[in-house]
Amino acid sequence: MPKILSSIACNLDTHILLAALPLFEQQKIEAIEWSFDTLFKYEEIPEWFTDLISEFSNQGRLVGHGVFFSLFSGKWLPEQDIWLKKLTAFSERFKFDHITEHFGFMTGSDFHKGAPIGIPYTKSFLDIGIDRLKRIQDACQRPVGLENLAFSYSLEEVGNHGDFLSKLVESVNGFIILDLHNLYCQIHNFRMDFEDIIVLYPLEKVRELHISGGSWDERKTATGEKIRRDTHDDRVPEEVFNLLSATIPKCPNLKFVVLEQMGTALTSEENQLAFQRDFLKMDAIVKSINYAFPQSLPNNFLPVNRAILSRFPLENLALFEQQQQLSYILETAENFGHAQQLLAKSALHQTEWKVENWEPYMLETAMAIAQKWRNGF
Numbered sequence: 001m002p003k004i005l006s007s008i009a010c011n012l013d014t015h016i017l018l019a020a021l022p023l024f025e026q027q028k029i030e031a032i033e034w035s036f037d038t039l040f041k042y043e044e045i046p047e048w049f050t051d052l053i054s055e056f057s058n059q060g061r062l063v064g065h066g067v068f069f070s071l072f073s074g075k076w077l078p079e080q081d082i083w084l085k086k087l088t089a090f091s092e093r094f095k096f097d098h099i100t101e102h103f104g105f106m107t108g109s110d111f112h113k114g115a116p117i118g119i120p121y122t123k124s125f126l127d128i129g130i131d132r133l134k135r136i137q138d139a140c141q142r143p144v145g146l147e148n149l150a151f152s153y154s155l156e157e158v159g160n161h162g163d164f165l166s167k168l169v170e171s172v173n174g175f176i177i178l179d180l181h182n183l184y185c186q187i188h189n190f191r192m193d194f195e196d197i198i199v200l201y202p203l204e205k206v207r208e209l210h211i212s213g214g215s216w217d218e219r220k221t222a223t224g225e226k227i228r229r230d231t232h233d234d235r236v237p238e239e240v241f242n243l244l245s246a247t248i249p250k251c252p253n254l255k256f257v258v259l260e261q262m263g264t265a266l267t268s269e270e271n272q273l274a275f276q277r278d279f280l281k282m283d284a285i286v287k288s289i290n291y292a293f294p295q296s297l298p299n300n301f302l303p304v305n306r307a308i309l310s311r312f313p314l315e316n317l318a319l320f321e322q323q324q325q326l327s328y329i330l331e332t333a334e335n336f337g338h339a340q341q342l343l344a345k346s347a348l349h350q351t352e353w354k355v356e357n358w359e360p361y362m363l364e365t366a367m368a369i370a371q372k373w374r375n376g377f
Contacts, residue, residue: 003290004248005061006283007031007256009210011038012049013263019272031061031097033208033258036090037068037083038205057094063208063256064090064099064140065177070106071132071146072119074320076313078327080132084139097255098143098301099136100177103165105323117326117366118149118157120352121164123333124316130171133157133312137172142303145175145207147289150182150214153358155190162201175207175301176255180243181214181230186263188228189221189362194243198250206251207301211236211244211282212260227365233265236278241285248289255297264266303310322347329369336360339367 008020010032023029025326034053039045045053056062069083087099104116119125137144146165152158165176178201187197213234217227236259259279266272325346333339339362343355350356 001284004254004286005030005256006279007061007063007258008279009033009035009258009260010052011035011263012046012171014041015263015266015273016261018268019261019275020279023276025372028279028283031063031256031258032056033063033065033256033260036064037066037086053094057096057174060095060097062094063335064094064096064142065147066099066136068106069101069132069136070100070116071103072105072125072128074105074128074316074318074323076315080313084135085137091142094311096140096142098145098175100145100147100208101136103146103149106149107235116149117370118151118153119323119352121157121160122352124319126164126167128314128316128319129168131242131310133172133174134309135313137174137303138307138309140350141303143175143207143303144172145169145177145301147177147179148182148201148286150179150185150188151362151369152186153362154354154364155359156357158186158190158192159200165343166202166205169205169223172307173299173301173304174205175299176201176205177208177210178203178206178247178251179210179230180247181210181211181212181236181240184237184240184243185214185228185230188225191221191223194246198247203240203247203250204252204299208256208258209244209247209251209254210258210260211240211278212242213237213265213278217365217368219361219368221360221361227361229365229369232260232262235274236282241281244282245285245289248286253301255281320345322351322353326353327370330367333367336364336367339363356366 008029010016095096102116104118106116129340146169169175210231213236215229215231215233217229219227221227259282261275266275326348329342333342348355
């Protein structure tokens with residue numbers, strides 16, 4: 001087995017599967033990442049898709065990527081109980097190499113609506129995150145990891161994100177998915193150099209890299225440039241391929257490199273061919289570096305001990321109230337000025353959320369994200 005596996009995000013989506021079919025036929029795809037919780041609404045997985053998942057599962061080349069758990073919700077939700085039970089069932093049926101989740105909490109009127117939004121990097125949220133990670137690990141009995149955010153409200157948040165991620169995953173001997181397009185968004189939106197941002201992350205904890213494309217928002221940064229958004233709806237930029245070449249040698253425990261793209265962006269033959277070219281370019285970069293790595297990984301990120309869980313999940317209802325207020329403001333504010341007024345009157349004012357220090361252009365971007373996704377992905 002190659003040290004680093006060239007992979008795709010593969011879900012029950014006709015356009016993704018059509019784009020990937022020639023790559024499967026050529027046996028180029030070495031592993032797949034499956035967002036298992038996007039199928040929770042189905043009573044049964046179609047047999048042909050189960051066969052595909054099972055084939056990679058049997059080879060130890062299947063990874064699970066969660067979307068909807070809402071890791072930092074201040075209140076334990078009934079949907080989180082259901083999510084964990086279904087994860088246990090999937091983990092008994094399929095052999096996941098590892099399980100990952102998105103960082104943040106979900107806005108929106110219910111569990112499957114909204115967008116993942118960041119949180120202040122405080123001990124209260126750290127404790128909630130550790131409690132949730134232990135429950136995920138207990139449910140799947142596999143290595144558990146978290147993905148870095150593409151979005152931050154301020155340069156201070158960018159600087160603290162990697163350290164906070166590290167403290168979270170340490171609690172379960174966990175790892176990090178380093179999404180390089182997310183990193184590209186931070187580099188562009190906050191005018192940072194790659195060398196300055198990459199050292200902020202614990203690269204020895206990176207087990208998986210993501211690459212994808214995105215889009216330019218007409219809103220402007222402080223320097224007058226367009227905002228970069230992680231929308232997964234276009235080809236991988238050349239800059240992200242350059243980040244991939246620069247990052248792989250820095251990650252001694254790297255096992256998977258994953259190409260992601262939304263099926264809604266793969267509806268034409270031209271876009272499907274472009275997806276295939278992006279995968280082959282990614283694979284060529286991986287193969288060119290692979291030879292330099294040792295045959296065995298220094299860390300397998302397996303659970304060291306079975307987690308001792310408290311009977312009741314940790315909650316902080318004051319933080320939950322703040323999250324609800326923030327979700328409402330982001331989803332309903334008519335414009336930036338209106339959002340600022342609502343924040344100034346909210347329970348977030350003069351708290352560790354530091355809403356007073358949020359960059360205006362990032363607050364506007366958060367509003368756009370929340371209002372786009374409030375009715376579901």
